Amino acid sequence: MGKPRYTRIKEHIIRRIDTSRWKAGDRVPSENALATEFGVSRMTARRALQELGEEGLLVRTQGLGSFVADARPMSSMLTVRSxxxxxxxxxxxxxxxxxxxxxxxxxxxxxxxxxxxxxxxxxxxxxxxxxxxxxxxxxxxxxxxxxxxxxxxxxxxxxxxxxxxxxxxxxxxxxxxxxxxxxxxxxxxxxxxxxxxxxxxxxxxxxxxxxxxxxxxxxxxxxxxxxxxxxxx
Amino acid sequence: MGKPRYTRIKEHIIRRIDTSRWKAGDRVPSENALATEFGVSRMTARRALQELGEEGLLVRTQGLGSFVADARPMSSMLTVRSxxxxxxxxxxxxxxxxxxxxxxxxxxxxxxxxxxxxxxxxxxxxxxxxxxxxxxxxxxxxxxxxxxxxxxxxxxxxxxxxxxxxxxxxxxxxxxxxxxxxxxxxxxxxxxxxxxxxxxxxxxxxxxxxxxxxxxxxxxxxxxxxxxxxxxx
DNA sequence: TGTCTATACTTGTATATACAAGTAGACTGT
DNA sequence: ACAGTCTACTTGTATATACAAGTATAGACA
The missing domain is CATH 3.40.1410.10 (Chorismate lyase-like)
Structure with a gap:
């Protein structure tokens, strides 16, 4: 029924990236900042950032923070099925x-x-x-x-x-x-x-x-x- | 230096899949089983299974368990660069x-x-x-x-x-x-x-x-x- | 025979906590 | 001026715990 809370945080971040409010290279709020902003635990905010990192929208580096990734290059894929x-x-x-x-x-x-x-x-x-x-x-x-x-x-x-x-x-x-x-x-x-x-x-x-x-x-x-x-x- | 523990568990599972000891469709141990087997908490064992799921080696369904995925079909990709x-x-x-x-x-x-x-x-x-x-x-x-x-x-x-x-x-x-x-x-x-x-x-x-x-x-x-x-x- | 229920198991979500490890900047002492 | 250290902040790993939700099976009951 209700989506899990970390998806709300993800959507929030994606929206800000898509509308260019956060641009490539910008730092997004830290896990702790998002946690207090959304009233969730750090591990929940972390999950949102982590998945966005795995999906390539963010680049995360230990000690520094999470940053909006560069726009993906036009290279893409063609599938070949059996x-x-x-x-x-x-x-x-x-x-x-x-x-x-x-x-x-x-x-x-x-x-x-x-x-x-x-x-x-x-x-x-x-x-x-x-x-x-x-x-x-x-x-x-x-x-x-x-x-x-x-x-x-x-x-x-x-x-x-x-x-x-x-x-x-x-x-x-x-x-x-x-x-x-x-x-x-x-x-x-x-x-x-x-x-x-x-x-x-x-x-x-x-x-x-x-x-x-x-x-x-x-x-x-x-x-x-x-x-x-x-x-x- | 030392790899994180969940990677050990992942490697353990991958080894068993690659050597055909666990074949497609087989059920792999549950999060709790792996946790006690490796002496870690459930969340750590969970992470191993979850990543393997995201990588497509396992198929996980709530209530049932984690299963070795079918051998990936021969469909694959061709990249086109700029x-x-x-x-x-x-x-x-x-x-x-x-x-x-x-x-x-x-x-x-x-x-x-x-x-x-x-x-x-x-x-x-x-x-x-x-x-x-x-x-x-x-x-x-x-x-x-x-x-x-x-x-x-x-x-x-x-x-x-x-x-x-x-x-x-x-x-x-x-x-x-x-x-x-x-x-x-x-x-x-x-x-x-x-x-x-x-x-x-x-x-x-x-x-x-x-x-x-x-x-x-x-x-x-x-x-x-x-x-x-x-x-x- | 068939249906419903309880139960035991699984994975999914969420929290609170602790410490490790990497980075940057300020602050120290020489 | 410079080098080293200390601090504050970040992400990474790990644990213990709780409850939610999905699945299958065994058993009770009609």
């Missing part, structure tokens, strides 16, 4: 077609990145993901057998590589990039697009604690897909 | 060329989105951003005069539209999308790319508390630019 979730969330039907599923010797690929020796085997898969009757994503992966030993025996018309890999080992990190490319005729045929049509290409490396789990490239036709994101500063 | 920061961060020279800077009547544009009446004026700018001797970004903006009244008199060879707008009014939200496109000959000539070369197109709408501040589209040649991001799950 393809099957995204399609089913739209109420459409997702189907995965396995174009290739094999073990290849390490020297033929970028296995060095995976931290394996020369002769080692590496798993390689190519899937095509359909939304209803149109192909939407061409997915190629190289998987480290250490972290996904049963990869080749999975039925990817039921699960997806992404689900399998994240169920096997807790993923801790990833880096990725996105670029605009044109694709060769083989991929273009699979995706049923015209020659020269621009595509989004998403390269991703995923890590668990002990090494790289997989390297994947996802390709979307530019005319059928956009990556979207909403962001609260 | 173009001038990015170029200068690479140690290169950034230069902005103003191709157009004007006020246009609202009906000619998507001014409805900006929440303005028919006859209102709207600011329109096109800039080309150079990295050393190569054009890297074609930037087109429609700006709401209410939130950037001095927009037309800015010298964008010194500042950037992004800097000006975020200095004027505190930006609270944005949504954006990215797609792969080919561009018309005018933009292609400006960017010095061949006909049909794929480009990344980034559409963004930025909001402050009281309405849409601006609508912008950024276009990068696919061969010269990729959006990158690193992520800790």
């Amino acid at each position: 393809i099957d979730e995204e399609i089913t969330a739209r109420g459409h039907q997702h189907r995965a077609e396995v174009l290739l599923l094999e073990a290849v010797p390490a020297e033929r690929t970028n296995a060095l990145l995976l931290g394996l020796g020369e002769g080692a085997e590496i798993f390689h898969s190519i899937l095509l993901h359909w939304e209803n009757t149109l192909p939407l994503q061409y997915e190629e992966r190289f998987v480290n057998p250490r972290f996904g030993p049963e990869y080749l025996s999975q039925d990817f018309t039921v699960t997806t590589p992404s689900h399998y890999l994240s169920s096997i080992s807790p993923l801790t990190e990833a880096d990725q990039s996105i670029e605009a490319v044109t694709v060769d005729s083989e991929i273009g045929r699979a995706l049923q697009i015209k020659r020269g049509e621009p595509c989004l290409k998403l390269n991703r490396r995923t890590w668990c604690q002990r090494g790289i789990v997989n390297i994947s490239t996802l390709i979307y036709p530019g005319s059928r897909y956009r990556i979207g994101g909403h962001l609260n500063f | 173009i001038d920061e990015e170029i200068t961060a690479r140690g290169h020279q950034h230069r902005a060329e103003v191709l157009l800077l004007e006020a246009v009547p609202a009906e000619r544009t998507n001014a409805l989105l900006l929440g303005l009446g028919e006859g209102a004026e709207i600011f329109h700018s096109i800039l080309l951003h150079w990295e050393n001797t190569l054009p890297l970004q074609y930037e087109e903006r429609f700006v709401n005069p209410r939130f950037g009244p001095e927009y037309l008199s800015q010298d964008f060879t010194v500042t950037t539209p992004s800097h000006y707008l975020s200095s004027i009014s505190p930006l609270t939200e944005a949504d954006q999308s990215i797609e792969a496109v080919t561009v018309d000959s005018e933009i292609g000539r400006a960017l010095q790319i061949k006909r049909g070369e794929p480009c990344l197109k980034l559409n963004r709408r930025t909001w402050c508390q009281r309405g849409i501040v601006n609508i912008s589209t950024l276009i990068y040649p696919g061969s010269r630019y990729r959006i990158g991001g690193h992520l800790n799950f």
Whole structure:
């Protein structure tokens, strides 16, 4: 029913920041000052300041005080969801077609990145993901057998590589990039697009604690897909 | 020097999750249980659990307990920085060329989105951003005069539209999308790319508390630019 | 069988208190 | 003039306590 009291204090401070009454760099009242002003204990006032600090609106330094943070820079984020979730969330039907599923010797690929020796085997898969009757994503992966030993025996018309890999080992990190490319005729045929049509290409490396789990490239036709994101500063 | 005690408890829990001793869905000990186990007060144990909840490793529900969260889905983020920061961060020279800077009547544009009446004026700018001797970004903006009244008199060879707008009014939200496109000959000539070369197109709408501040589209040649991001799950 | 209640547990909020640790400025003594 | 110290204020950590509120289960009762 009634909001907790520390939210009142937070709202009070946010209001003063939004209306520019307190500007970037200004000192906001101390925990004790807010406590007496609002008639609460210091720990309650503290909680308000602390959460605002975690949310990035304030910068707090021991011994000095709490200050209004600089306006956040325009840099922001784009989210990339798992393809099957995204399609089913739209109420459409997702189907995965396995174009290739094999073990290849390490020297033929970028296995060095995976931290394996020369002769080692590496798993390689190519899937095509359909939304209803149109192909939407061409997915190629190289998987480290250490972290996904049963990869080749999975039925990817039921699960997806992404689900399998994240169920096997807790993923801790990833880096990725996105670029605009044109694709060769083989991929273009699979995706049923015209020659020269621009595509989004998403390269991703995923890590668990002990090494790289997989390297994947996802390709979307530019005319059928956009990556979207909403962001609260 | 010595870490605070609640971090010990956090590390203890994280260890058990990372080594799969506690798996997704498992219940972790209650605040009171941890308190007696570690010989601390409940509020200290609570802090450990609470922070882990905020970090997404645990899901806490009142009355039930704290549970290990599902492995985070593969969805992740791509960061988009301000173009001038990015170029200068690479140690290169950034230069902005103003191709157009004007006020246009609202009906000619998507001014409805900006929440303005028919006859209102709207600011329109096109800039080309150079990295050393190569054009890297074609930037087109429609700006709401209410939130950037001095927009037309800015010298964008010194500042950037992004800097000006975020200095004027505190930006609270944005949504954006990215797609792969080919561009018309005018933009292609400006960017010095061949006909049909794929480009990344980034559409963004930025909001402050009281309405849409601006609508912008950024276009990068696919061969010269990729959006990158690193992520800790 | 089904429903309501009591109870035991959980997390959430709030207070009062104590001490630790970092910062700035004033005040000291040389 | 300068260096060191002391003080006042800040945030950080930790405890003990109390009550509120949500959940599930066991048991009483119709």
